[in-house]
Amino acid sequence: MIKHTYDMGLIGNCAYLALIRKDTSVAWLCWPRFDSSFVFGDLLDTEKGGEFSVRPAAGSPFETHQYYQTNTNVLCTEIENEDGRYRVTDFAPRFEQHERYYKPLMIIRKLEPLSGTPRVRVTCNPVGEYGEKQLTRRRSSNHIAYLGLNEEIRLTTDIPLTYILEDEDFVLNQPRYLVLTYGAPLEAALESTAERFLRSTKDYWRKWVKSTSISNFHQNAVIRSALALKMHQYEDTGAIIAASTTSLPEAPGSTRNWDYRFCWMRDTYYTLTAFNNIGHFEEMERYFHYIANISTKVVGKYQPLYGISGASELTEIELPLKGYLGNQPVRIGNDAYTHIQNDVYGQVLVALLPLYVDCRFIDPERTNPSKLVYEALHMIQTTMDQPDAGLWEFRHIAQYHCYTYLFHWAGSNAARKVAHSLGNADMEALATDLMKQAEERIERCFSEEHQAYANAIGSPHLDASTLQLIMMGYLDPTSERAHRHLEALEKDLMTPEGLFYRYRHADDFGTPETTFLICSFWYVETLACVGRLDDAIREFEKLITYTNHLGLLSEDVDAKTGSQWGNFPQAYSHVGLVNAAYRIAKKLDRPNFV
Structure with a gap:
């Protein structure tokens, strides 16, 4: 008999949780609370569950390697095929700010080419009411707004929006960023903010682990x-x-x-x-x-x-x-x-x-x-x-x-x-x-x-x-x-x-x-x-x-x-x-x- 395992990693910031598959797709994400409807839930229905993925160009066989950055909840997924190799770093921002914890309803995905000229396709299609509600999309200058829930879901990115809206492949030849938010959007410089949030989140988790009292x-x-x-x-x-x-x-x-x-x-x-x-x-x-x-x-x-x-x-x-x-x-x-x-x-x-x-x-x-x-x-x-x-x-x-x-x-x-x-x-x-x-x-x-x-x-x-x-x-x-x-x-x-x-x-x-x-x-x-x-x-x-x-x-x-x-x-x-x-x-x- 085949051994069944859940080939997914968990990210979260004590405001929300998400499960990321080894192919980079978000299998599960409930917003705005742990017990809310999923906005991505193809774990339970591949047709109604929506999709948020950074997959290789269509039809390309690939190998994958997924791991956490040491002593953090920052998740890395590396994809390799004949075109090249790239990494998706997923995390939920969490760190101390203004004497309290900053834990927004925000998932940040950093895309990096590692070798060759990888071609990728980014798909983002959130849903509402456990898949019963399809959201409408509104294109803006540097983001896509998804409308139909109590609050707006927004995808802010430096990837050409046309590629995402039309499900087109593109060459990943430099680091790119995807920031998906529920409610309050990201209204700051994309790359520098994402990098600062990544450093601060890694530092937070490593500091938390250092304060853990455990034996060898x-x-x-x-x-x-x-x-x-x-x-x-x-x-x-x-x-x-x-x-x-x-x-x-x-x-x-x-x-x-x-x-x-x-x-x-x-x-x-x-x-x-x-x-x-x-x-x-x-x-x-x-x-x-x-x-x-x-x-x-x-x-x-x-x-x-x-x-x-x-x-x-x-x-x-x-x-x-x-x-x-x-x-x-x-x-x-x-x-x-x-x-x-x-x-x-x-x-x-x-x-x-x-x-x-x-x-x-x-x-x-x-x-x-x-x-x-x-x-x-x-x-x-x-x-x-x-x-x-x-x-x-x-x-x-x-x-x-x-x-x-x-x-x-x-x-x-x-x-x-x-x-x-x-x-x-x-x-x-x-x-x-x-x-x-x-x-x-x-x-x-x-x-x-x-x-x-x-x-x-x-x-x-x-x-x-x-x-x-x-x-x-x-x-x-x-x-x-x-x-x-x-x-x-x-x-x-x-x-x-x-x-x-x-x-x-x-x-x-x-x-x-x-x-x-x-x-x-x-x-x-x-x-x-x-x-x-x-x-x-x-x-x-x-x-x-x-x-x-x-x-x-x-x-x-x-x-x-x-x-x-x-x-x-x-x-x-x-x-x-x-x-x-x-x-x-x-x-x-x-x-x-x-």
Whole structure:
């Protein structure tokens, strides 16, 4: 079977994200927000998706090489054929200016001849409303305006406009520039401004990487994951989305095609842990404030996910698009917002704990945490004996999930620490009581048959999420029970390649066909926790072979072929890599680290 990989690179500036193919075409770009309609989306429909490319002259076979400039999110694509060789440098401007970050809705493409006399064709045809709206073009002196959206899209360039408007090839015999903007256009000298923005953007990313606190353990993989994760934060609100795309299938033909351009509460703890592990507190604080803002608006219960603005209604609809490689349906919105996932209350408490007890955070907004903590504890109390959809968001299955009780336990433990720091004895007593209640229910998930914890009370099935029992300290990693639990999960859920399924039993859409990368990284962390460090290193080094050519990870991997599937790049997978590398590095440095 042929190995399927996403042969694309990601660029972004924390205001937008774009995916660039190895043939230079922009496969995916949503403007003006992460969750807006695409303006280029041939990833999901080659007819309706528009096009923005710098391809060789029509019909010319070519070879391509794509790479990032070291320690940046500046992407280079080199194309070579019989006519010659050229390079397209793509980037989203981001740098400090006037005591804040400049991050315009602007993609800059620099074209450079490298050898010979390459002939190229530039095509620019943005669309609106997920391909349903064709835009009108207006030619001006040095730009083309695309009209029909709420704001103007403008292509400013020093390439003769006739070549672009009439889809004509031309010889690339000197550097040329393409600047595409949404809303505010570029109104400055083209070449000098593009070059200044390029230098400043490279300097910004390299400075950001230098401020990253990481060990020598597989630094390149950790740096690329950190850079990818950083781009998934919508800086305006602090939200971090799960992935930049929608409807890339978890497995071909599975119909498990979901919109991931939202912020999942279940990811909060792991994502904040990743930023903490690499020493980036600005991103943590922005995400803290996003979560805290949601917590002030909650009436009755938390949802599993929210929009990047904190919007709570994320109605799921299907679009009349062909889908990625013909995989339908294509969905926008996500009905999981209506589900009951009771682990979210513990997730919020664990995630926000550093804001209240870590002396590095000084913020007037944290001075009165009692209301938020009490409300979360009361929701844990209220939902203690309510079944839910669980971490994996089963659509028609409700159970008493072990993972939910683990976060009831962990959240109550976090609240107990906050209460202790505040000297609030009543809050501490409530949190302690809820910890005991959660512990009693976790123990009811223990399966004598498996000698391990099942996914839910009374269930015969195992689930990779219960690796967290060891990682979060519920089980003593040195105990016989922890080792037996891990061995049972290995036997039931691990493939010969070392990849992990979330679970093996049927759900609303059948039996899962692909493995979930975050679970494989959890397995690596768990190996390190229990002292199997050599195994952890070996399995980690296997996992980083499942990246694409640029070191980017998908959501899912087909164990038999090594194929990438699911939305891409997947922030959660990169979070898993960062956290697993951190855990191993700490064990190498301090063998008793848990």
